[in-house]
Structures are given as C-alpha cells and as structure tokens.
Amino acid sequence: MSAASKGKFSLEYLLNLLVNAGLLGQSQAGKIVSDYGTAIGGSRSRNIGAGQSKGQPKTDPLDYVTSLKLPLVGAAEGRLIDDDVLARLMAQDSGFRYLRVEQRELDMELVTHILPRSFASRHMVLPLALEGNNLTVAVRHPFYQAILDDVRRVANRPITPVILSQTNIKKLISDIYAFNTSVKGxxxxxxGGSLTGVDVNNLEQYVKLKNAAEISDDDQHIKNLIDLLFAEAFDGHASDIHLEPKREALLVRMRFDGILHDMYRLPAVIHSAMVSRIKTISRLDIAERRRPQDGRIKISHHGDEAEVRVSTVPVAFGEKVVMRILNPESLFLDLKTMFFNSADYEKWSSFAANPHGIILVSGPTGSGKTTTLYSTLRQLATPEVNVTTIEDPIEMIHEQFNQIAVQPKVGITFGSIIRTILRQDPDIIMVGEMRDKETAENAVQAALTGHLVLSTIHTNDAPSAVTRLVELGLEPFLVASTVVGIMAQRLVRRICPYCCDDFVMTEKMALDLGFITQGDLNLKQGRGCDECRNTGYLGRLATVEVLPFSPRLKECILTGNQNSLDLKNLARTEGMTTLRENALDLMLAGKTTIQEVLRVTGAD
Ligand SMILES: [Zn+2]
Structure with a gap:
C-alpha cells in the first residue's frame, strides 16, 4: 500500500495535490480551507456550489472542491478542475491505476453478483473485472482500506483497487444495477418457456410464432429495458440502435457520430419480447415476422421530443430491428454554421437563390446530405412559395413542406411523381435522389419549366456528379443548361471540446501519413471523457466541395468533355476547395484529427 492510503481522505490532501501540480496557489488553497471550515460550521449561510441544501453543507472534500468550479490552469478555456482531474492526480499520487470505464465494458453478471447495489452506492465502490484471479475494484479515492477489506472478504479473492472519477462510478452504479434488474426480470x-434449449430449425420457427402471440407487451421488465436503451441512446446522442439476434445472444449496438459500437450482449430469450414491444409501440404487426416492416415512434426524454424510425427485417436468428433516432436539432441546422469556409457558404447560398434550375448534393449514405437539403429548404420555405418533397422514406416532418413518401407498390416513384407534382403548382421541389434516368429527365423538365429542384446523387466528389448525370442518360447540353451547382459533402468527427488537448504532429509523423509539411504542426486531439464516451470526439462537422456551374465549366461540358478529372482541374483553377483541403483546414483549426481526415477523404 502506498503512503497515501495510510493517511486520511481530506480537503487538505486534495488541495495539496493541486498545489503540487501547479494548478492552485498556496494562498488560494489556504483560503479554500478556511472557507470550508466556515461552510461546515454553518455559522454563516454561504453558497458553496450547486446541489447544496440549506443548512446542510457538503462535507465531502471531493464534492467541495468540484463545487468551487476552479478554472483549470493551462487548459482550454472553460475547462474546470473537476472530479476527473482530481481522480487523475490521486491516481498519480497513490500509484493506483486511473481508469475510465463504460457500462458496456463490464460483465454485468460479475459486477452485480459480487456486491449488492446498496453497498456499492453507499461506499461508491464497484467491482469491475477479473484479471486472472485478481478482482479489479473501482474506488473514487485511495483511502479505502477498510471498505476494500470488506470487498476482499466478500469476493474471496485478492483485489486491485483502481481510481475512477466519482461521476464515472456513480453513473456505472446507477446504470448497471437498473439494467441488470430489467434484463434478469x-x-x-x-x-423455462418454450424458447429455451430449442435449436435453430423449423421447430424453433414454429415455437417462436406461437410464443409471439403469448408475449404481453405490458411486461414491465421489457418496457424498462427498452426505456433504458432509449435513454442511453439519447444521452449519448446516438443516431441508431440496432437489435441483432445471434445464435446465443441478442446483440445491442448503437451508432455514435457515424461509428457503430457494440453495447450489450443480452440473453437470447428476451429477443422476441423486445421486438414485440417495439413493434407494438411503433404500430407494426406483431404477428408478421417474415416480412420487413417500417414504423415510427414518437418519444420524449427530459422534455425533448424525438421521432424514431423503426425498421424490422428477418435475419437468420429472428428479426433484426434498427431504430433511427431523428433529432430535429441535427436535421435542421442554421446553414451558415454548417460551413466552415464562408466562401463555400456564399456559393451554396447563391445556388439556392436561383428561381429555377437543379442543385445537387453528392456523397455516400450518412454524409449529411439530408440535413443540408432540409436546412436549405427551411431557409427557402416562406409563405409565398410551395415547397414539395418526395422522399424515400420521409425523414422528418416539417409543417411548411408538402412531403410525399415514395411507395413503389402503388406506383409512386421518384420519377413518376415529379410529373404529378408539377400539376400541384410547386415552386421548389426536393427529390430524394437522382437514381435513374426517369427521375433525372423529369427533374430536368421541372427545372426547364421554371422550378427549383434540389436533389442528391451518389458520387465521391462534385465533378463526378456531372459524369454520373450523363451516364444516367441525360444529354450534356441539358446538364449544362439546368444544373446550377453541385456540392459534395462528408462528415468528420469533431474533437470533443471537453477534453481537447494540444497535440504536436512532427514533420516525420505527417510524412508517415502521407502529408508534406514544413515543420511541426500544432494540432488538437481529444483525450476522452464522460461527455464523449471516452472517444475524444463529440458531434460531427461537414467538409464540403462546392462546384458552381461557371460559363467555362458549362462550355467544357457542352463541348463533350465530361471527364471528372478535367472538370475538377478546371474548377480548381476557378477557386474550388476540395473535400480533402476543407477537411485539412478543419484539422489545422483544431476541429478534427488527421485520422478523421484520412478516414473520410481517404479516396482523394
Ligand atoms: Zn471528451
């Protein structure tokens, strides 16, 4: 045991660590100690921070120091001395390992079996994992001898304490026990019902069908479990929740900032009940298990409303459910804030200011095309114009748009519906995607007859969209005369502002990654914190490539040259910034990392 663990956990101990680390002045520390005495004595009514109830001052040193909201010297503006900073200092001092742990990294069975919830939350201690025969136990400070002795006796094996931030431990304790209760229940x-022990064969199919009808959707445990999953997805700003039936388990995954993460492996037996519950609340047919279905749920969480689009599809071991969380805040953005480069914003705005013509956004799925179109349309949608959209499916309802969903079964396709829409006296039309000749031709017709048409197209960059339109069967002269401009876009993950640190990339590192720089680069990177689920990233930013159809570009297309490389070179001489260049600018501005630039614009 280190020297620290023989002493006593006190305010002086914490302040000492801060002073030694150069984060606090000696005199400031002295003042805090005397204020603390006053606060504890309660002789005067003083406000010592959030969460304090009247007449009952916080006596815990850790709570007290964090309640002071002291600025963190040498860190980005707004960073405070929080319990995470203190946890790291205590770990350094005591020789304990510092860890940051997420619920999904823990073995629920192990954790909840060793200690009851009451003990864990009373003492803020949590078993984390077995390493060999050694049990790792999370504590919030190093002075835990007596409690750790108790844990050692209960667990009946040697233990290794590790330090976690108090917030981290609290969240783990509250989440894991609640989650466990629901799963177990x-x-x-x-x-013991008809589902266990049945192998995957025809018999199982039969049994499952029978069982689906028996499952009552008022099962509280299932309800709780789904509520907990939604709460976790909302809090972490996940965009999708996947429930994937596997042979042995139900795998729950969530997508954060474009990346899927494995979250939980739950007992396979609860899969059908979970799916039935989700189908019920999204008004799908519970008994239909062989055909894909689509539905919607409206959910409120902490006063925020979100719409959830549900899709089910039968896969090898049952129905896979994907729930997309549609957040109005992320689908409708202030256009100006979307663009890092104001010149790009000006160009894009000038496209949208045209009374007629075609404007395209290109990029792969998940590159934020819908957000760009919605945000642009919202800006254009005034009471004087009729905005009509054709979508597959409708992403988000907006009351100023007339939105039509594609339904091939009744003959409503992108291509066919444009003709109908033209009789509906539209001004602005948004077509989900230019995916075939009919759609492209009808969009051109609409543009030629005085309408502004916005759409998306699947190409890697802006110039390739021209090539693609010609490949779809459009005459080059029609492309040149109707298209106003094209913007390619991608999303890079933004460095988490809560744990953003300086990072120097040496010339050699840059070269190894394929970049030639002059001297070292001062960049940023995320360390990982609670806010960003320990990834170092929070939210995403657009990198774009805006291509206006200039006279020279039109000339080039008209003379039969639709080669994307030639168009690109021409556009660059006219001032187009490429996806990669924009992404690098974001990196140099400390908004994203080199890894993201390479991941997202790797093909360039
Ligand atoms: Zn962070």
Whole structure:
C-alpha cells in the first residue's frame, strides 16, 4: 500500500495535490480551507456550489472542491478542475491505476453478483473485472482500506483497487444495477418457456410464432429495458440502435457520430419480447415476422421530443430491428454554421437563390446530405412559395413542406411523381435522389419549366456528379443548361471540446501519413471523457466541395468533355476547395484529427 492510503481522505490532501501540480496557489488553497471550515460550521449561510441544501453543507472534500468550479490552469478555456482531474492526480499520487470505464465494458453478471447495489452506492465502490484471479475494484479515492477489506472478504479473492472519477462510478452504479434488474426480470419470465434449449430449425420457427402471440407487451421488465436503451441512446446522442439476434445472444449496438459500437450482449430469450414491444409501440404487426416492416415512434426524454424510425427485417436468428433516432436539432441546422469556409457558404447560398434550375448534393449514405437539403429548404420555405418533397422514406416532418413518401407498390416513384407534382403548382421541389434516368429527365423538365429542384446523387466528389448525370442518360447540353451547382459533402468527427488537448504532429509523423509539411504542426486531439464516451470526439462537422456551374465549366461540358478529372482541374483553377483541403483546414483549426481526415477523404 502506498503512503497515501495510510493517511486520511481530506480537503487538505486534495488541495495539496493541486498545489503540487501547479494548478492552485498556496494562498488560494489556504483560503479554500478556511472557507470550508466556515461552510461546515454553518455559522454563516454561504453558497458553496450547486446541489447544496440549506443548512446542510457538503462535507465531502471531493464534492467541495468540484463545487468551487476552479478554472483549470493551462487548459482550454472553460475547462474546470473537476472530479476527473482530481481522480487523475490521486491516481498519480497513490500509484493506483486511473481508469475510465463504460457500462458496456463490464460483465454485468460479475459486477452485480459480487456486491449488492446498496453497498456499492453507499461506499461508491464497484467491482469491475477479473484479471486472472485478481478482482479489479473501482474506488473514487485511495483511502479505502477498510471498505476494500470488506470487498476482499466478500469476493474471496485478492483485489486491485483502481481510481475512477466519482461521476464515472456513480453513473456505472446507477446504470448497471437498473439494467441488470430489467434484463434478469425479463429473462426470468421467458426462460423455462418454450424458447429455451430449442435449436435453430423449423421447430424453433414454429415455437417462436406461437410464443409471439403469448408475449404481453405490458411486461414491465421489457418496457424498462427498452426505456433504458432509449435513454442511453439519447444521452449519448446516438443516431441508431440496432437489435441483432445471434445464435446465443441478442446483440445491442448503437451508432455514435457515424461509428457503430457494440453495447450489450443480452440473453437470447428476451429477443422476441423486445421486438414485440417495439413493434407494438411503433404500430407494426406483431404477428408478421417474415416480412420487413417500417414504423415510427414518437418519444420524449427530459422534455425533448424525438421521432424514431423503426425498421424490422428477418435475419437468420429472428428479426433484426434498427431504430433511427431523428433529432430535429441535427436535421435542421442554421446553414451558415454548417460551413466552415464562408466562401463555400456564399456559393451554396447563391445556388439556392436561383428561381429555377437543379442543385445537387453528392456523397455516400450518412454524409449529411439530408440535413443540408432540409436546412436549405427551411431557409427557402416562406409563405409565398410551395415547397414539395418526395422522399424515400420521409425523414422528418416539417409543417411548411408538402412531403410525399415514395411507395413503389402503388406506383409512386421518384420519377413518376415529379410529373404529378408539377400539376400541384410547386415552386421548389426536393427529390430524394437522382437514381435513374426517369427521375433525372423529369427533374430536368421541372427545372426547364421554371422550378427549383434540389436533389442528391451518389458520387465521391462534385465533378463526378456531372459524369454520373450523363451516364444516367441525360444529354450534356441539358446538364449544362439546368444544373446550377453541385456540392459534395462528408462528415468528420469533431474533437470533443471537453477534453481537447494540444497535440504536436512532427514533420516525420505527417510524412508517415502521407502529408508534406514544413515543420511541426500544432494540432488538437481529444483525450476522452464522460461527455464523449471516452472517444475524444463529440458531434460531427461537414467538409464540403462546392462546384458552381461557371460559363467555362458549362462550355467544357457542352463541348463533350465530361471527364471528372478535367472538370475538377478546371474548377480548381476557378477557386474550388476540395473535400480533402476543407477537411485539412478543419484539422489545422483544431476541429478534427488527421485520422478523421484520412478516414473520410481517404479516396482523394
Ligand atoms: Zn471528451
């Protein structure tokens, strides 16, 4: 045991660490100690921070120091001395390992079996994992001898304490025990039923069908479990929740900032019940398990409303459910804030200011094309104009748009519906995607007859969209005369502002990554914190490539040259900034990392 663990956990101990680390002045520390005495004595009514109830001052040193909201010297503006900073200092001092842990990294069974919830939350201690026979136990400070002795006796094995931030431990304790109760409860209900022990064969199909009808959707455990998943997805700003049936388990995954993360492996027996519950609340047919279905749920969480689009599809071991969380805040943005480069914003705005013509956004799925179109349309949608959209499916309802969903079964396709829409006296039309000749031709017709048409197209960069339109069967002269401009876009993950640190990239590192720089580069990177789920990234930013159809570009297309490389070179001489260049600017401005630039614009 280190020297620290023989002492006592006190305010002086914490302040000492801060003073030694150069984060606090000696005199400032002295003042804090005397204020603390006053606060504890309660002789005067003083406000010592959030969460304090009247007459009952916080006596915990850790709570007290964090409640002071002291600025963190040498860190980005706004960073405070929080419990994470203190946890790191205490770990350094005591020789304990510092860790940051997420619920999904823990073995629920192990954690909840060793200690009851009451003990864990009373003492803020949590078993984390077995390393060999050694049990790793999370504590919030190093002075835990007596409690750790208790844990050692209960667990009946040697233990290794590690330090986690208090916030981290609290969240783990509250989440993991609640989650465990629901999973256990639900599994208990369906275990021993006709589902267990049945192998994957025809018999199982039969049994499952029968079982689906038996599952009542008022099962509280299942309800809780789904609520907990939604809460976790909302809090972490996940865009999708996947429930994937596997042979042995139900795998839950979530997508954060464009990247899928494995979250939980739940008992396979609760899969059908979970799917039934989701189908019920999204008004799908519970008994239909062989055909894909689509539905919607409206959900409110902490006063925020979100719409969730549900899609089910049968896969090898049951129905896979994907729930997309549609957040109005992320689908409708202030256009200006979307663009890092104001010249690009000006160009894009000038496209949208045209009374007629075609404007295209290009990029792969998940590159934020819908957000760009929605945000642009919202800006254009005034009471004087009729905005009509054709979407597959409708992403988000906006009351100023007339939105039509593609339904091939009744003959509503992108291409066919444009003709109908033209009789509806539209001014601005948004077509989900230019995916075939009919759509492209009808969009051109609409543009030629005085309408502004916005759409998307699947190409890697802006110039390739021209080539693609010609490949779809449009005459080059029609492309040149109707298209106003094209913007390619991608999303890079933004460095988390809560844990953003300086990072120097040496010339050699840059060269190894394929960049030639002059001297070292002062960049930023995320360290990982609670806010960003320890990834170092929070939210995403657009990198764009805006291509106006200039007279020279039109000339080039008209004379039969639709080669994307030639168009690109021409556009660059006319001032187009490429996707890669824009992404690098974001990196140099400390907004994103080199890894993101390479991941997203690697093909360039
Ligand atoms: Zn962070």
């Amino acid at each position: 639900a599994a208990g209900q369906y275990e």
